Amino acid sequence: xxxxxxxxxxxxxxxxxxxxxxxxHHIDLQIAQGDFLALxxxxxxxxxxxxxxxxxxxxxxxxxxxxxGLRIDQxxxxxxxxxxxxxxxxxxxxxxxLPMLSxxxxxxxxxxxxxxxxxxxxxxxxxxxxxxxxxxxxSHKPTELSGGQQQRVAIARAFVSDPALLVCxxxxxxxxRQSAEDVLNLLQTLNREHGKTIVMVTHDPxxxxxxxxxxxxxxGTLVEQAVSA
Numbered sequence: 001x002x003x004x005x006x007x008x009x010x011x012x013x014x015x016x017x018x019x020x021x022x023x024x025h026h027i028d029l030q031i032a033q034g035d036f037l038a039l040x041x042x043x044x045x046x047x048x049x050x051x052x053x054x055x056x057x058x059x060x061x062x063x064x065x066x067x068x069g070l071r072i073d074q075x076x077x078x079x080x081x082x083x084x085x086x087x088x089x090x091x092x093x094x095x096x097x098l099p100m101l102s103x104x105x106x107x108x109x110x111x112x113x114x115x116x117x118x119x120x121x122x123x124x125x126x127x128x129x130x131x132x133x134x135x136x137x138x139s140h141k142p143t144e145l146s147g148g149q150q151q152r153v154a155i156a157r158a159f160v161s162d163p164a165l166l167v168c169x170x171x172x173x174x175x176x177r178q179s180a181e182d183v184l185n186l187l188q189t190l191n192r193e194h195g196k197t198i199v200m201v202t203h204d205p206x207x208x209x210x211x212x213x214x215x216x217x218x219x220g221t222l223v224e225q226a227v228s229a
Contacts, residue, residue, distance in 0.1 A: 004164065004197050005031035005054055010063030012049055012220075023049045025220040027063070033164075036191040036198045038211035045217040047201045048169055054199055055167040056084045068164060085113045089158030089196075093170040095150040097142040103129060103153045104138040110161045128156035132186060148179025155186060159196065166190065168200040172207050184210040 012024040024046045031037055031054075039047045052058040053065055056072050059080075065073045067087065075083060089110075097106045107125040116124065129135050132152040142150050151171065158166055168187070172180035188210050190196040200211060208214050216223050 002033055003030040004033040004035075004068055005029070005199075006064075006066040007054070008064045010053065010060045010065060012046070012053065012058070013061040023220050024053075024060075027220075027222060029215070029222065031197065031199065033197055034191070034195050036188070036210070036212040037200070038208035038214045039199065039201045039217060040203070040205075040208055040214060041217035041223075043203075044219075046220040047217050050217065051167050051169055051199060051201050055088050055090060055165070056080050057090075085110065086161070087163050087165060089161070089163040089166045091151075091155055091158045091166060091168040091171045093173040095142070095147075095154040097150055097153060097157075099142050102139050102141055103134060103145065103156075106142070106153055107157045107160050110157060114161065124160055125156070128160040129153070132156045146179065147175050148182055151175060151179070151183050152186065155183065155190075159190060159194075164197060166196050166198045168198065170201055170203065172202070172204060180204075180207065 007027055007029040010024060010027045011022060013020050013022045027050065039050060041047050049058065053060055059073055063073070064071060070083070072080060072083060104122070104125050107128050108121045111121040111124060126135065126138065129138050132155055134149060134152055134156070137145060137149060142153070145153065171187070172183055175183060184207055187198055187200070191198050200207070202208050
């Protein structure tokens, strides 16, 4: 299985006033196509920073990041935004749904950046909602949905444009245990049955158990690797 993500000697430094804070230190990491990787570690360990670099939301201070053979660290802002729209689905702790739009319209949003017709956008969104088990909630607005249902709408929105990579930042952090389990099972289905490569930041060991691999960060350094059953 080939590597989808290749990270070589990546460091990330933020400048705060006169102080330089190195958040990531010389990270080397390969993520195989079709993998489901959980990133764990204490607060401030650099997990979200690494996730943002993988998803093209930020750029490294030094080192290289390639996704599907493309050096995304060398792209300008405009090109990077277009690359993200075409290749990455984002799932966050808070669902970031537009409250005035139905579930259907929220899922359609990424497709507005494509050349699909309005009818094709509606059809693709309907298929995505069906896959997450919410076909019967398509006309409901976020306030009419539970937290778990809102997160499933957010997941449908993340994969509706068929990206190769899903990046998830604490996707179950705001959910009760049963809703969290439903969301994690859905992510597993997307990984195992639909071939999506998933990188997930989590504090929750039970959530991490759903991944194929677990990596631990501590103070900006990868400290160990564990393989999930």
